[in-house]
Amino acid sequence: MVYFDNAATTFPKPEIVYETIMTAMKEYGANPGRSGHKMALKASRGIYETRELLGKLFNFNHPMNTILTFNATEGLNIGIKGTLKAGDHVITTSMEHNSVLRPITYLEKFGVENTIVYGDEKGRIKARDIEKAIKKNTKLIVTTHVSNLTGTIMPIEEIGKIAHANNILYMVDASQSAGVYNIDMDKMNIDLMAFPGHKGLLGPQGTGALIIREGLSPCEIFQGGTGSDSQSLIQPDILPDKYESGTENAPGLIGLGAGIKYILQRGMDNIRGHEEDLTKHFIEEALKIEGIKLYGPLNPKDQAAVVALNIKDADSSEVSYILDQEYDIAVRPGLHCAPLAHKTIGTLEQGAVRFSFGLFNTHEEIEFALKALREIAKEL
Amino acid sequence: MVYFDNAATTFPKPEIVYETIMTAMKEYGANPGRSGHKMALKASRGIYETRELLGKLFNFNHPMNTILTFNATEGLNIGIKGTLKAGDHVITTSMEHNSVLRPITYLEKFGVENTIVYGDEKGRIKARDIEKAIKKNTKLIVTTHVSNLTGTIMPIEEIGKIAHANNILYMVDASQSAGVYNIDMDKMNIDLMAFPGHKGLLGPQGTGALIIREGLSPCEIFQGGTGSDSQSLIQPDILPDKYESGTENAPGLIGLGAGIKYILQRGMDNIRGHEEDLTKHFIEEALKIEGIKLYGPLNPKDQAAVVALNIKDADSSEVSYILDQEYDIAVRPGLHCAPLAHKTIGTLEQGAVRFSFGLFNTHEEIEFALKALREIAKEL
Numbered sequence A, B: 001m002v003y004f005d006n007a008a009t010t011f012p013k014p015e016i017v018y019e020t021i022m023t024a025m026k027e028y029g030a031n032p033g034r035s036g037h038k039m040a041l042k043a044s045r046g047i048y049e050t051r052e053l054l055g056k057l058f059n060f061n062h063p064m065n066t067i068l069t070f071n072a073t074e075g076l077n078i079g080i081k082g083t084l085k086a087g088d089h090v091i092t093t094s095m096e097h098n099s100v101l102r103p104i105t106y107l108e109k110f111g112v113e114n115t116i117v118y119g120d121e122k123g124r125i126k127a128r129d130i131e132k133a134i135k136k137n138t139k140l141i142v143t144t145h146v147s148n149l150t151g152t153i154m155p156i157e158e159i160g161k162i163a164h165a166n167n168i169l170y171m172v173d174a175s176q177s178a179g180v181y182n183i184d185m186d187k188m189n190i191d192l193m194a195f196p197g198h199k200g201l202l203g204p205q206g207t208g209a210l211i212i213r214e215g216l217s218p219c220e221i222f223q224g225g226t227g228s229d230s231q232s233l234i235q236p237d238i239l240p241d242k243y244e245s246g247t248e249n250a251p252g253l254i255g256l257g258a259g260i261k262y263i264l265q266r267g268m269d270n271i272r273g274h275e276e277d278l279t280k281h282f283i284e285e286a287l288k289i290e291g292i293k294l295y296g297p298l299n300p301k302d303q304a305a306v307v308a309l310n311i312k313d314a315d316s317s318e319v320s321y322i323l324d325q326e327y328d329i330a331v332r333p334g335l336h337c338a339p340l341a342h343k344t345i346g347t348l349e350q351g352a353v354r355f356s357f358g359l360f361n362t363h364e365e366i367e368f369a370l371k372a373l374r375e376i377a378k379e380l
Helices: A015-027 A038-057 A072-081 A098-110 A127-132 A156-165 A250-266 A268-286 A316-327 A339-345 A363-379 B015-027 B038-058 B072-081 B098-110 B127-132 B156-165 B250-266 B268-286 B316-327 B339-345 B363-379
Strands: A066-069 A089-093 A113-117 A138-144 A169-173 A192-196 A208-212 A292-294 A306-311 A353-356 B066-069 B089-093 B113-117 B138-144 B169-173 B192-196 B208-212 B292-294 B306-311 B353-356
Touching (some): A015 A250, A089 A098, A250 A268, A268 A306, B038 B208, B038 B250, B089 B098, B138 B156, B268 B292, B316 B353
Parallel strands (some): A089 A113
Antiparallel strands (some): B192 B208, B292 B306, B306 B353
């Protein structure tokens, strides 16, 4: 099987990630932060190390402000809904995932206004357009770093500057970039950043994080047991406890730490370089196939390892089905939970076949996919 | 190491659980419900099977109403906050975990009234007291099935009858009972039930569920990508998608399925029988040790495999520390995130040393712990 669905979840994970999870489960599978015995403490320390590793990756030296979540959606919901209240205005973009668009739309009924800035036909957002959308009551700007449909890399540093200059909070959805692209919380003026652990960070599913700039304290969404200030019926205000109620996915989070260590050892630049090579190769050759339409910037410096395409007028599900059934190539068709991004690039009806490459993909696999596409394009 | 902290998380898990998780990660570690390729479908089917297995366990034949969560806290928050609105009244008990008490307290500022029914000195709640607390605007009753402090088994069937007769919703926190005690959603008139996957159900951390009676539809808490109705910016109203935004913990949930299958094969009655034997043995012998005070009903028919105790006036943390350091016995001291339960039994200052037994504990381990307690009681 050739796995080109890395934007949904990376597969496989480095062997050390599997091993670390298994060791955490079998050798110290206690509940971290709940008891004081050796095994519980070892689990707690493992989780704390993951906070530190995330800090290393994003130049963020406040491990207690690195909130560990179960996926990116949780972090996005806390960041968005915990920050905005009636009368506020939020700016976002058409290139967002439903994990951003749906919470923002939900807030409309609670009196939170929004402006959705549209990208161009390649899914590019201009920082200037975001600046123009700022109103007196703009409290928050939320943008993705990399589109999960077109792979378009957004000008987050520029947007961060604009947000900072206007005293507006900036939240980045790093779901498609964390672990592959350099992100500097400080330098880029990012106030809140959410991402999953199971994509570029090479951890398991059931993990994610929300990084909160020091001094910020969005409202929490869940209340529950935190193992701290337990005599109080009020959720504690200290971080990370405020946002981490109930038992965490300890083995998963410890496994995520192993994924990050793997990235740091191998070098994020090397990983990104490999993914860029694959993407470049794929785009260059796919562009030559008659009947194939490619979306996005089509330039690996502006586009992550995500390439959306269609073959003639064929439904994206049909093409993906053929790739799966006849070639054993795993891609993702349809809308990718990003309806306005499809509207932006004009594929709301047809959907798109999304190829997303990862660290463990090879040029041979790219060649094989190109061969498949050539054959399918001829037949359809 | 002797592990007596099973009320925090069961340890170890059956070998098949570890194996199943590893296979799910290594052989079909795709994102379920997001793509249509073989590996993603296999993950989806694995998760669906877990819904069915949970239905089997709780006599609940609506797998789409079995919402898979990341822990019990998430399910409790959805059930409580998704059901109650300004002007409503909710009844709960002093024996609840903070995962129930804190969401209910949080709702006070949004105009939701509450009544907390207190247990007696053994942590027993009388159904009659709950009935007496019913008011015209009572919308919901929330009780635990088993106290995580005293192990007291609550009369949930009786409470369910009262709720049903008064047209009030009944939510059960089955965190300490799911997988060990018989629970019949229908017969017991349970409308909502939340529990973790990593305790009695023998699954991994990062899993849980919320079962919602057919026809009920509490408000969701998170909005995000569901892989369904993706063109809409409004969270879909269909179950389970409404409550399952973002990537799930697929390998964990598939591992949870393996835990449930293990329970069904071994027989829940056998598992419970073993835990009752251990508890009986421990209580009988511990009662003979001078200087030890035991809490709870102290009768295995009214008390699950959770036994709280103190030695003279010693701080519970000190006793637990000695057990851990000198005997390698893992227990949990302190407040166990259940402050009002401690108030109920009079241990808010001292805390309590909680022994919680599991399927894999042995009578030899109980003997060893008793020996340790005898020695510590003599020394302190």
